[in-house]
Amino acid sequence: xxxxxxxxxxxxxxxxxxxxxxxxxxxxxxxxxxxxxxxxxxxxxxxxxxxxxxxxxxxxxxxxxxxxxxxxxxxxxxxxxxxxxxxxxxxxxxxxxxxxxxxxxxxxxxxxxxxxxxxxxxxxxxxxxxxxxxxxxxxxxxxxxxxxxxxxxxxxxxxxxxxxxxxxxxxxxxxxxxxxxxxxxxxxxxxxxxxxxxxxxxxxxxxxxxxxxxxxxxxxxxxxxxxxxxxxxxxxxxxxxxxxxxxxxxxxxxxxxxxxxxxxxxxxxxxxxxxxxxxxxxxxxxxxxxxxxxxxxxxxxxxxxxxxxxxxxxxxxxxxxxxxxxxxxxxxxxxxxxxxxxxxxxxxxxxxxxxxxxxxxxxxxxxxxxxxxxxxxxxxxxxxxxxxxxxxxx
Numbered sequence: 530x531x532x533x534x535x536x537x538x539x540x541x542x543x544x545x546x547x548x549x550x551x552x553x554x555x556x557x558x559x560x561x562x563x564x565x566x567x568x569x570x571x572x573x574x575x576x577x578x579x580x581x582x583x584x585x586x587x588x589x590x591x592x593x594x595x596x597x598x599x600x601x602x603x604x605x606x607x608x609x610x611x612x613x614x615x616x617x618x619x620x621x622x623x624x625x626x627x628x629x630x631x632x633x634x635x636x637x638x639x640x641x642x643x644x645x646x647x648x649x650x651x652x653x654x655x656x657x658x659x660x661x662x663x664x665x666x667x668x669x670x671x672x673x674x675x676x677x678x679x680x681x682x683x684x685x686x687x688x689x690x691x692x693x694x695x696x697x698x699x700x701x702x703x704x705x706x707x708x709x710x711x712x713x714x715x716x717x718x719x720x721x722x723x724x725x726x727x728x729x730x731x732x733x734x735x736x737x738x739x740x741x742x743x744x745x746x747x748x749x750x751x752x753x754x755x756x757x758x759x760x761x762x763x764x765x766x767x768x769x770x771x772x773x774x775x776x777x778x779x780x781x782x783x784x785x786x787x788x789x790x791x792x793x794x795x796x797x798x799x800x801x802x803x804x805x806x807x808x809x810x811x812x813x814x815x816x817x818x819x820x821x822x823x824x825x826x827x828x829x830x831x832x833x834x835x836x837x838x839x840x841x842x843x844x845x846x847x848x849x850x851x852x853x854x855x856x857x858x859x860x861x862x863x864x865x866x867x868x869x870x871x872x873x874x875x876x877x878x879x880x881x882x883x884x885x886x887x888x889x890x891x892x893x894x895x896x897x898x899x900x901x902x903x904x905x906x907x908x909x910x911x912x913x914x915x916x917x918x919x920x921x922x923x
Contacts, residue, residue, distance in 0.1 A: 541657075541897060549894045557892035558914060560901040563709070564777055565840060565873065568908055575775045577833035581822035585815070592814075597802040599625025599812040603821040607783040610824065611738060611768050613748075613755055622798035623785040624805065625812045629739045629769025630658060632782035636735065636765045637666035638804035639786070639797060640700060649700040649735070650692065652676070654876075654898070656709045659702060659737070673701075676711045678878045681866025683713050689726060697731035705738030705766075706750035707872025710900035714744065714871055720753040724760050734761060739769040742837045743844065744871035747773075762789045770820050772873065773837055779816025840904075844873065847906045854915035859922070867903075876900050883921040891917035 545561040564572045574582075598604060604623035609616060626632035640647060649668050651659050652675035663670050674687035692701060703723070708714050715723065727734050736754045744750045757764055763786075770781035784801060788794035805811075823829045848868050855864035867875050879887075879899035887893040893914065895901050907914060 545894055545896065548888070552892055552894075554892040556910070556913075558894065558905070558907055558910070560893065560895040560905045562905070563873065563902055564904075565772060565775060566902070566904045567843075570905070572775060572777070575833060575836050577823045577829040577836065578774055578776060578819050580829060580832075581819040581826075582815075584822055585818050589818075594811055595814055597624070597805050597811055598798075600814060600817045600821055602825070603817045604783060606821055606824040607768055607770075608785060610741070611751060611754060611766055611783075611785065612758055612787075613751065616758070619791045620789070620794050621785060621787050622794045622801075623783050624798065624801050625817050626767075626782040626784050626805075627809060627812050628780035629737070629767055629771060629782040630662065631780065631809070631812065632767035632769065632784040633659070633662045633737060634666065634808070635784040635801055635805060636767050636786075637663050637668055638808070639765065639784075639801050640733075640735075641666045641668055642800050642804070643797075644698055647698050647700055647733075648696070649702055650695055651702045652688075652704065652708070654710055655702070655704075656737070663702075668700075671695075675708075676713055676876070678876065681711075681713060681864075681870065681876075681878070683715060683719070685715075685719055685722075689722065692723075692726055692732070693730065695730060695732055698733065700733045700735050700765075701727060702735045702737060703753065705736045705741065705754050706744040707740035707874070709739070709872070710874050710876055710896070710898060712870030712872050712875035712903075713866075715753060717752060717756075720756050723753075724756050727757070728760055734764045736764065736766045738766065740772050740872050741768070742773040742834075743841055743873055746841065747834060747837065758787055761787075763787060763793075770816070774816075774820050774823070774833070776816040776820065779819075780813055781816040781820055844903050845871075847903050847908065848875070850908070850911050851903075851906050851915070854911035855918065858912065858915040858919045873903055874900050875903060877918065879918075879921070883923075886921040887917060890921070893917050 549559050608621050608623045626635050648671050649663050650671050650673050653672040673691035674684045677684050734757045741750045766785040768783045771777045786797045823833050852868035877899040881897045
């Protein structure tokens with residue numbers, strides 16, 4: 530049966546992990562893998578999450594199924610985290626999903642059932658897994674211009690021009706904050722303009738918010754999503770807890786729908802749960818339960834927010850330090866945009882050949898499009914890293 534199968538293309542990031550691990554050179558630098566790292570290069574369990582897990586272990590008395598929607602209390606707190614503490618939940622429904630990727634696929638399945646002929650517009654570039662997830666659900670994809678590699682800025686006028694050509698009923702996939710892979714984000718004025726265009730053209734916003742709290746702050750990072758929710762009749766959201774709760778392997782996410790009214794929200798929810806039943810039935814419980822405990826307990830939530838802010842501020846310091854080191858070593862402002870970007874990633878604007886030289890000659894590992902994980906920057910080796918980058922420039 531399997532003799533005619535061809536090997537699937539290797540995942541570039543996973544392949545990069547293997548190369549890095551096999552490299553015996555001291556001082557090698559890993560800027561590829563998309564997980565938060567502390568000063569020691571570790572991805573620790575957050576304090577509040579660890580305490581929540583202790584409480585869960587002590588208090589949980591069954592492992593029976595929770596149902597297709599997962600932990601309903603988790604769904605409620607996630608909806609409030611995204612839409613705001615004062616959000617009207619009568620029009621919002623949420624379903625726990627296996628990570629942000631699971632939430633994206635669940636929403637994609639709902640979109641396929643809702644309007645199978647709709648086109649999903651994604652930013653150029655976007656997170657590499659967006660397209661496979663949408664295509665796996667049978668959706669059509671088009672790209673809108675987003676990032677100017679030369680300046681490190683958003684191509685906002687070109688973005689709006691492209692979206693004005695979208696048909697009514699098309700879907701616009703937007704990064705809620707901390708754009709992956711570029712780190713270049715819409716400001717408040719631009720979010721307002723995008724929202725107005727979406728309303729004018731009758732488009733459906735699809736917000737992927739995977740890094741809430743990593744950019745400008747927990748509440749500020751939800752600004753765009755909340756501006757949309759205040760003006761559009763309908764929208765869909767995929768939320769992830771992998772980064773801001775550091776529960777990567779526990780696969781914690783939520784798929785959310787904002788509908789015109791409660792009755793339509795219920796119908797949409799029923800279709801999402803039907804899709805979940807066909808794909809994985811019920812989501813894993815442990816990580817979502819820990820997140821729910823943190824968000825429901827005032828003391829744990831305060832500690833989580835404090836640690837999250839520490840992580841955010843550390844990444845900002847690393848951004849500034851790296852931009853300054855590159856300015857010193859290159860004697861130019863070419864890389865100043867790194868300091869103004871937000872989130873865990875930025876693109877340096879290097880060619881694949883230059884990225885390969887960094888790996889071969891300097892043991893610096895990054896994705897081929899020159900996306901770097903800011904959290905992996907070496908605090909005590911910024912000038913050495915900057916020298917390496919400058920040495921491969923044409």
